[in-house]
Amino acid sequence: MSILVVGTVAFDHVKTPFDERAxxxxxxxxxxxxxxxxxxxxxxxxxxxNDFTAEHERIFDARGIDLSGLExxxxxxxxxxxxEYGYDFNTRTTLDTQLNVFADFQPRISPAxxxxxxxxxxxxxPSLQRDVRQQSRARLTxxxxxxxxxxxxxxxxxxxxxxxxLLIINDEEARQLARDPNVIRAAxxxxxxxxxxxxxxxxxxxxxxxxxxSFFAIPGFPQENVVDPTxxxxxxxxxxxxxxxxxxxxxxxxxxxxxxxxxxxxxSFTIEAFGTERLLALTREEINERYRQFKxxxxxxxxxxxx
Amino acid sequence: MSILVVGTVAFDHVKTPFDERAxxxxxxxxxxxxxxxxxxxxxxxxxxxNDFTAEHERIFDARGIDLSGLExxxxxxxxxxxxEYGYDFNTRTTLDTQLNVFADFQPRISPAxxxxxxxxxxxxxPSLQRDVRQQSRARLTxxxxxxxxxxxxxxxxxxxxxxxxLLIINDEEARQLARDPNVIRAAxxxxxxxxxxxxxxxxxxxxxxxxxxSFFAIPGFPQENVVDPTxxxxxxxxxxxxxxxxxxxxxxxxxxxxxxxxxxxxxSFTIEAFGTERLLALTREEINERYRQFKxxxxxxxxxxxx
Numbered sequence: 001m002s003i004l005v006v007g008t009v010a011f012d013h014v015k016t017p018f019d020e021r022a023x024x025x026x027x028x029x030x031x032x033x034x035x036x037x038x039x040x041x042x043x044x045x046x047x048x049x050n051d052f053t054a055e056h057e058r059i060f061d062a063r064g065i066d067l068s069g070l071e072x073x074x075x076x077x078x079x080x081x082x083x084e085y086g087y088d089f090n091t092r093t094t095l096d097t098q099l100n101v102f103a104d105f106q107p108r109i110s111p112a113x114x115x116x117x118x119x120x121x122x123x124x125x126p127s128l129q130r131d132v133r134q135q136s137r138a139r140l141t142x143x144x145x146x147x148x149x150x151x152x153x154x155x156x157x158x159x160x161x162x163x164x165x166l167l168i169i170n171d172e173e174a175r176q177l178a179r180d181p182n183v184i185r186a187a188x189x190x191x192x193x194x195x196x197x198x199x200x201x202x203x204x205x206x207x208x209x210x211x212x213x214s215f216f217a218i219p220g221f222p223q224e225n226v227v228d229p230t231x232x233x234x235x236x237x238x239x240x241x242x243x244x245x246x247x248x249x250x251x252x253x254x255x256x257x258x259x260x261x262x263x264x265x266x267x268s269f270t271i272e273a274f275g276t277e278r279l280l281a282l283t284r285e286e287i288n289e290r291y292r293q294f295k296x297x298x299x300x301x302x303x304x305x306x307x
Numbered sequence: 308m309s310i311l312v313v314g315t316v317a318f319d320h321v322k323t324p325f326d327e328r329a330x331x332x333x334x335x336x337x338x339x340x341x342x343x344x345x346x347x348x349x350x351x352x353x354x355x356x357n358d359f360t361a362e363h364e365r366i367f368d369a370r371g372i373d374l375s376g377l378e379x380x381x382x383x384x385x386x387x388x389x390x391e392y393g394y395d396f397n398t399r400t401t402l403d404t405q406l407n408v409f410a411d412f413q414p415r416i417s418p419a420x421x422x423x424x425x426x427x428x429x430x431x432x433p434s435l436q437r438d439v440r441q442q443s444r445a446r447l448t449x450x451x452x453x454x455x456x457x458x459x460x461x462x463x464x465x466x467x468x469x470x471x472x473l474l475i476i477n478d479e480e481a482r483q484l485a486r487d488p489n490v491i492r493a494a495x496x497x498x499x500x501x502x503x504x505x506x507x508x509x510x511x512x513x514x515x516x517x518x519x520x521s522f523f524a525i526p527g528f529p530q531e532n533v534v535d536p537t538x539x540x541x542x543x544x545x546x547x548x549x550x551x552x553x554x555x556x557x558x559x560x561x562x563x564x565x566x567x568x569x570x571x572x573x574x575s576f577t578i579e580a581f582g583t584e585r586l587l588a589l590t591r592e593e594i595n596e597r598y599r600q601f602k603x604x605x606x607x608x609x610x611x612x613x614x
Binding site: 243288 | 598
């Protein structure tokens with residue numbers, strides 16, 4: 001089954017301790033869609049400006065990604081972000097954010113897109129996310145958010161959380177949203193706000209999946225070669241939703257667990273190069289090989305010792 | 308087989324955001340020995356002062372722990388530490404450290420103790436650790452260390468690392484020891500210094516095991532009820548070594564993986580109460596039950612999807 005993703009198609013300027021790149025094709029919808037395109041058909045709803053060229057379009061075309069819902073504006077530039085990473089890649093500072101044409105984006109979903117069964121609401125104003133959710137007849141909706149909305153628009157965010165199935169956020173966001181430093185308690189509090197399932201991304205430490213009575217955790221892939229962590233979270237979400245959609249799964253535990261491994265596998269590749277460079281060069285065999293590595297690196301004998 | 312542990316038997320004063328306790332029987336050797344005593348026979352080599360009473364001795368006796376190597380001094384107090392935890396338990400501030408009788412501790416290992424096959428060198432001056440290592444004829448030696456020695460006595464530490472099989476340290480210590488912010492690269496650099504295996508403890512994020520060509524990671528036990536994290540690391544080491552000794556294992560991958568689960572299980576109990584309170588009330592069935600929970604919370608279907 002196919003996926004609709006709503007979010008930014010943007011250009012990033014990224015500074016790392018070792019290198020720097022400008023005008024990287026990026027944004028949540030871009031990373032998500034390219035990752036998910038390895039699993040199923042993806043349609044993007046978003047907006048770009050006059051800096052989005054035929055060359056950029058070809059990148060999506062090559063992955064079979066439907067851009068019919070991508071609004072093109074001639075009177076402005078695309079969303080632009082400039083950021084810098086600290087020497088261990090664990091700290092990120094935003095140097096500049098330009099909303100540009102994204103500032104007054106009002107997504108309209110076509111009748112065909114309304115029927116797409118899997119929906120991902122990329123990080124955006126929660127009212128915009130909810131508006132899209134209400135236009136869609138998706139059978140499974142996941143969303144992301146960030147500290148800016150948790151602090152700035154808490155009421156709107158709560159309303160949006162009530163109408164999604166799966167929330168995918170990071171560690172700090174979870175603690176902040178629940179106002180509880182204990183992630184396990186925070187997860188329970190967040191699920192009480194609406195989402196039936198919660199995935200917490202923990203960067204190099206992996207990710208955890210919470211259900212009403214279940215807990216699942218995976219480590220991060222042991223990555224020596226971090227070039228640019230930008231987009232890892234959206235790539236992760238793309239892998240998760242891509243697997244769920246490809247298998248027609250809803251929220252059953254087995255599928256969600258496998259989906260998280262695929263999400264982690266995809267994210268582990270994204271950070272090996274700037275932007276979507278590594279993802280675009282990826283093969284299905286590389287994905288499967290890393291999936292098997294996740295099994296190897298988490299396996300232990302489950303029979304306890306009788307002592 | 309049995310274990311010899313060298314380290315502090317101490318008294319802690321712990322302040323948490325919710326409570327405070329003074330004169331807690333603590334120290335690396337205490338936590339380690341009590342945890343390991345659930346698996347096998349343990350002997351402590353250490354030193355205590357006149358504040359160590361018959362009541363404290365009974366705690367070790369009840370767990371069958373041999374204190375014949377515990378030196379008693381009448382002319383001073385035991386090692387004492389006062390610390391305070393931040394509101395999320397992720398930050399810890401040392402308010403006071405009194406070495407007391409530990410200051411001029413010169414451990415002598417009896418002929419019988421020299422033959423004990425498993426040796427754990429608790430956190431101490433690396434020269435003291437090495438001295439004990441050289442007195443012992445253990446077939447497997449593990450050790451801990453901390454930032455204080457990594458920064459203060461780097462050369463002595465390197466000499467000690469050359470004569471141990473397994474190093475068990477935390478995340479920050481690993482980065483610091485290898486002078487590399489990437490933990491995966493750091494692990495390789497550390498193993499090049501001597502230890503054939505390295506376990507990195509990552510607090511609520513779990514732990515990772517490194518070998519020359521292997522990587523294994525486990526999550527932290529999802530703990531809502533953190534009362535006092537003190538001693539979790541030493542308890543973890545006690546569970547790891549306890550399992551290895553009980554099964555007569557050396558450094559084979561399967562045993563080390565199971566040992567890490569037992570280490571995590573034991574540590575997850577320690578933090579549920581102040582000091583060794585929870586450990587002392589623990590049953591074998593509780594340990595096995597939590598071991599099974601680790602299997603449940605890390606299992607996923609290893610067969611990749613053909614898409």
